[in-house]
Amino acid sequence: MIKIASIAGSDASGGAGIEADLKTFEEYGLYGMAAITLVATMEPDSNWTHNVFPLNENVLRSQLETIFKGIGAEAVKTGMLGTSYAVDLIREYLIVYNVKNYVLDPVMLCKSAGEVLNPELNNEVEKKLLPLAEVITPSLFEAEYLSGIREITGIEQMKEAAKTIHGKGPRHVFIKGGAKLHDATKAVDLLFDGINFTIIEDELINTTWNHGTGCTASAAIAAGLAIGFSVKEAILLAKKFIVASLKAGFALNQWVGSGNPSHWRKDRLFGI
8 A cells, every 4th residue: 555644734614735635645545654744724704714624743743754754755845834843743754755746836815805924934944845756737927936037927927937836846846736827728737846947737727616636636736646656747737627626616615616636536637
């Protein structure tokens, strides 16, 4: 059995974070493990306002000991971290256990508003974790933040952003353009390996039921790497996975809706 780990926040609504990651790992046929950095909750009586509750440093370290020292993982994905000590602990364990298949989902902004969550913590992630990543998976907003490009509206700007981000250490940069590019008729993403650019297009699913899409995409890429696919193969398969999930999305309540990772079961094939 192939083992894989997610280090991220727990989303009480079930659509994002650790919950989305573990669902994805299961759909790939992997044994998923989780180290929870924080718990995110939502208030039904306050228009779905979010709250975040970081876990104690010792609790997080104990989880990492269980996963890395006690079991081991073929790949690791990180998401929302929440604290400086989470960044430091993750860096420590990635280095000590020589993790190669590390996928960094840089949860740096409130994606619905395009607002920076925590500039100081973002700088620590950029300095301490980017150089360890096999793949970083920024959204368009996060690519703007990491590259310093004020507004990315087209492929050429995505390429410039990818080059800048790659220069900060990750071996591959995968920018999720999706439907955010100007006049997009397809979901357009970009992969950069330091030499070559690969534009990845697929069907554009116009839906607001996309809570947790970024978490799911990075988890799917990590799953592909754990299985033994190349980065490009893992991303192409993850793209198919996300499209299938979005096509079967559904409303959770009047505020938010989620994709449906299990929809992939209908035609799951480990081929590109």
